[in-house]
Amino acid sequence: LTGRDGQEHAFTAGENVKAEPGDGGRRRFVAEVKGAVSLSGDTIQVRPVYTVSGDIDYNTGNLDLPTDIEVSGSVRSGFTVRAGGTVTVGGSIEPGAQVHARGDVVAAKGIFGEATKVVALGNVTTKFVQNSTVMAHGDITSGAYIVHGRVRAGGFVRVESGGGGRGGSIIGGEVIAAKGVEARLIGSGEGD
16 A cells, blocks of 8 residues: 655644744644643634542532533432533443533443433443433444433444444334444344
8 A cells, every 4th residue: 555645734723722833834732721632623622621530429419511521430320410522431321320511422331221311412432321311413332232222313323343242232222313323233032
């Protein structure tokens, strides 16, 4: 394979970013706050990040912030997280918890429970969805399975093949995607 030459691309400074002259007539972009860098079209922006070391529980209470939120643990049963940006959860989103994000939602260890609800104006990425409501304006990606979920995406719903025998499966529930559904197995055999 032969490589292709890159193309010059002009970027602009957005929220919390300052453009300065750089070497060789190029511009240099400097963050004005600590946070998460993102690119929206041709605009570079930095959003502040609120970090929680541990779980969202009685020690933290519910969160409602205009920033990105990073949680190293889980969102425990009955608690709510609302973010003006992306919500990243290192653990799981447990029964009865609610997560609402103007950006993406990432739940590393899964989303489960009858009264659990996750809503993102961006994408949702998680290990699995079980008995929960998950809605995204963009795509929803599950690394293992969706079982008895109420899942709606403005983009694609993708279920990857991780997670043992159920890997790549959508079983029960309701899955609606504007652009399509991708899974190894949809439905279940007799008696499952």
